[in-house]
Amino acid sequence: MALNKPAADVWTLLAEWGEQTPDAPALLHGELSITFGELAERSLRVAQGLADLGVGAGDRVALWLPNVPAYLLLYFACARLGAIAVAVNTRYRAVEVADIVGRSGAKVLACAPGFRHIDFLSILAEVEPQALDSLTAIVIVGDEPATPPPAIQAVRRVPFDRLLTRPRCSTNNATARAACNIFTTSGTTSLPKFVAHRQGAIASHAQQVAKAFGFAANDTLTLSILPLCGVFGFNQTLATLAAGRPCVLVESYEIEQIARLIEHHRPTTLFGSDDMFARLLDLIPDNRPFPSVRWAGYAGFNTSLESIAERAEQRGLILRGLYGMSEVQALYAIQPVDAPVERRKKGGGIPTSPLAHVRVRDPETGTLLGVGQPGMLECAGPSLMVSYWGNEDATATAMTPDGYVRTGDLAALDGHGGFTFLSRMGDVLRLSGFLVNPLEIETHIQKLAGIEGCQTIAVARPDGVRAVSFVTLAPGQAFDESAVIDHCRHGLANYKVPLRVFTIDAFPTTPSANGFKIQRTKLRERAEELLRSSC
Structure with missing residues (x-):
C-alpha cells in the first residue's frame, strides 16, 4: 500500500492513491464527493490552468480560500508545477492581505467572493496598488459580482471552473526539495514571518502522522474543521489523505454546524481547540455526544479551560493533547491514548516521527535541562521548515547550528520520551x-x-x-x-x-x-x- 511506501514529494502522495484506489472517496463537501482518482485528475487540469496563467516552478500562488475542494485542487496543482502555495486567512482584511501578497510576490491569488458574505474583491480594492503589482491574475472560486470594484478591473480575473476545463498538465516539477508551502506566523515585529516548507518534509510528515495516528483503519473519517490556511487544519487533512481515507471539508466554525456534521458523518477522529470542544459539550446534552469518535486531538490554549479533558472523559470523549507550530508543522507530538487523563490533557506529548528529537534549554545560561525542568523547547526532525522565506536573519536566529528550531515555547521533558508544553515564552x-x-x-x-x-x-x-x-x-x-x-x-x-x-x-x-x-x-x-x- 502507498502508506507503507514513502512518498518523495506531495504530488506522489496524491498520485499513488489516485492510481491504487481511484474510486475511493477523498473529499466530502456538502452533497459533493470527490474520489482520489478525481482529485488527481482535476488537480492536473488545474495545474495546466495555472501554467496558462504563467505559474511555474518557484512561483507563489496565494490561496485566500475557506475549506472547499478548490483549496486542495489548487494546492496539489501547485505541487505538480513546483510552485509555492501561500496560505492567506479568509478573515484577513486589506492591511494583512496587502502585506502577504506583496511580500510573497504572489503571481496568482485565488479567492471566493461569495464565502460567508465576505466581499473579498472590495477588500482587494482597498489594498495599495503596488502590493498587487506581482499579480497576473485573480482566480475566482464561485460566483463573481456582476460589477467588480474599479480598482481591480485591470487585473485579469479567471473563473476557477475554467481551469478545470484545461487538458491534463504533462509537466511535473514536483521534487522532494521543491518549496511548496508558505504559512504565516507571529514574530517579534508587527509583520508575520513566512514559514517555508519543502515537499519532502510535507509528504513525509503527512505519512508519518497517518501511521502514528492509526488513520489506515478502514473506517477512518475525519472532519477538517480547522482552517486549511493554518498548519493544524492543513496537516490533519493531508495526513488523512496520505492514509487514503476521506475527510469532510467544513467551511465555517459555527458550533451548531459542526455538531450537525458530526452527527451526520460520524467521524472517527476530531481535531480542534479546547474552547471548541467545550462549546460542543455544552451544546449537546447527551451522555455520549460523540459515539463514533475514538479519540480527539486538541490544543489547550486557554488555562481557564484546563478541565475540559476531565469533562469530556466523563461523557465518553477521550481528548489527547497535541503540539505543533508552523516551523515544525502541526501534529508534531501527541499524548498517548492510553495515558491517564492528568497526563493526556497536557499539551506536548511524544514526537510523531521516530526521527524527531526534542530538548529543553535554559534560555539564560544555554544549559540543556533534564526531566521536569522548564526551559526553552527546541525541536528537530524531518518535519522542520526549510527557512523563513525571504528572511535569512530570522532563519539564522531561529535555527541552532545542529539543526534544531528554537520554538519560543516553555516546556519540560516528561521522562516518557516526550515533553510537556507549559506556555508561550512570549506574549503571543x-x-x-x-x-x-x-x-x-x-x-x-x-x-x-x-x-x-x-x-x-x-x-x-x-x-x-x-x-x-x-x-x-x-x-x-x-x-x-x-x-x-x-x-x-x-x-x-x-x-x-x-x-x-x-x-x-x-x-x-x-x-x-x-x-x-x-x-x-x-x-x-x-x-x-x-x-x-x-x-
Whole structure:
C-alpha cells in the first residue's frame, strides 16, 4: 500500500492513491464527493490552468480560500508545477492581505467572493496598488459580482471552473526539495514571518502522522474543521489523505454546524481547540455526544479551560493533547491514548516521527535541562521548515547550528520520551484558533492620533477567546472607544478586533534583569474585572 511506501514529494502522495484506489472517496463537501482518482485528475487540469496563467516552478500562488475542494485542487496543482502555495486567512482584511501578497510576490491569488458574505474583491480594492503589482491574475472560486470594484478591473480575473476545463498538465516539477508551502506566523515585529516548507518534509510528515495516528483503519473519517490556511487544519487533512481515507471539508466554525456534521458523518477522529470542544459539550446534552469518535486531538490554549479533558472523559470523549507550530508543522507530538487523563490533557506529548528529537534549554545560561525542568523547547526532525522565506536573519536566529528550531515555547521533558508544553515564552495570543502577535493589534491601534501606548491580552469569553486592549493617552487627548474598534475592524481580521478597549494611566510593571516588564497577568485580571462590571 502507498502508506507503507514513502512518498518523495506531495504530488506522489496524491498520485499513488489516485492510481491504487481511484474510486475511493477523498473529499466530502456538502452533497459533493470527490474520489482520489478525481482529485488527481482535476488537480492536473488545474495545474495546466495555472501554467496558462504563467505559474511555474518557484512561483507563489496565494490561496485566500475557506475549506472547499478548490483549496486542495489548487494546492496539489501547485505541487505538480513546483510552485509555492501561500496560505492567506479568509478573515484577513486589506492591511494583512496587502502585506502577504506583496511580500510573497504572489503571481496568482485565488479567492471566493461569495464565502460567508465576505466581499473579498472590495477588500482587494482597498489594498495599495503596488502590493498587487506581482499579480497576473485573480482566480475566482464561485460566483463573481456582476460589477467588480474599479480598482481591480485591470487585473485579469479567471473563473476557477475554467481551469478545470484545461487538458491534463504533462509537466511535473514536483521534487522532494521543491518549496511548496508558505504559512504565516507571529514574530517579534508587527509583520508575520513566512514559514517555508519543502515537499519532502510535507509528504513525509503527512505519512508519518497517518501511521502514528492509526488513520489506515478502514473506517477512518475525519472532519477538517480547522482552517486549511493554518498548519493544524492543513496537516490533519493531508495526513488523512496520505492514509487514503476521506475527510469532510467544513467551511465555517459555527458550533451548531459542526455538531450537525458530526452527527451526520460520524467521524472517527476530531481535531480542534479546547474552547471548541467545550462549546460542543455544552451544546449537546447527551451522555455520549460523540459515539463514533475514538479519540480527539486538541490544543489547550486557554488555562481557564484546563478541565475540559476531565469533562469530556466523563461523557465518553477521550481528548489527547497535541503540539505543533508552523516551523515544525502541526501534529508534531501527541499524548498517548492510553495515558491517564492528568497526563493526556497536557499539551506536548511524544514526537510523531521516530526521527524527531526534542530538548529543553535554559534560555539564560544555554544549559540543556533534564526531566521536569522548564526551559526553552527546541525541536528537530524531518518535519522542520526549510527557512523563513525571504528572511535569512530570522532563519539564522531561529535555527541552532545542529539543526534544531528554537520554538519560543516553555516546556519540560516528561521522562516518557516526550515533553510537556507549559506556555508561550512570549506574549503571543491564540484567537479563533490562530496565533496572533499582540504587536500586530497594538501597532495598528497606535496609528491613531492621541494614543501613546497599547497593550493587548486575551480573555476567555463564552463565545471564545477575545482580545482586549489597554491604551495610554497623550496629555489632553479625549478617548473614543468605538472609533478605535472601528479602526481595527477596517484594517484587521475580525478575530483580532478587540472586544473592548480601555484607557489606563500607566501599565503595571515589575523590574527584571533587562529593565521593567509589563505585567500582562495584571492587565488580564483588570480586563476580566471591567468586563464583569459592564455586564
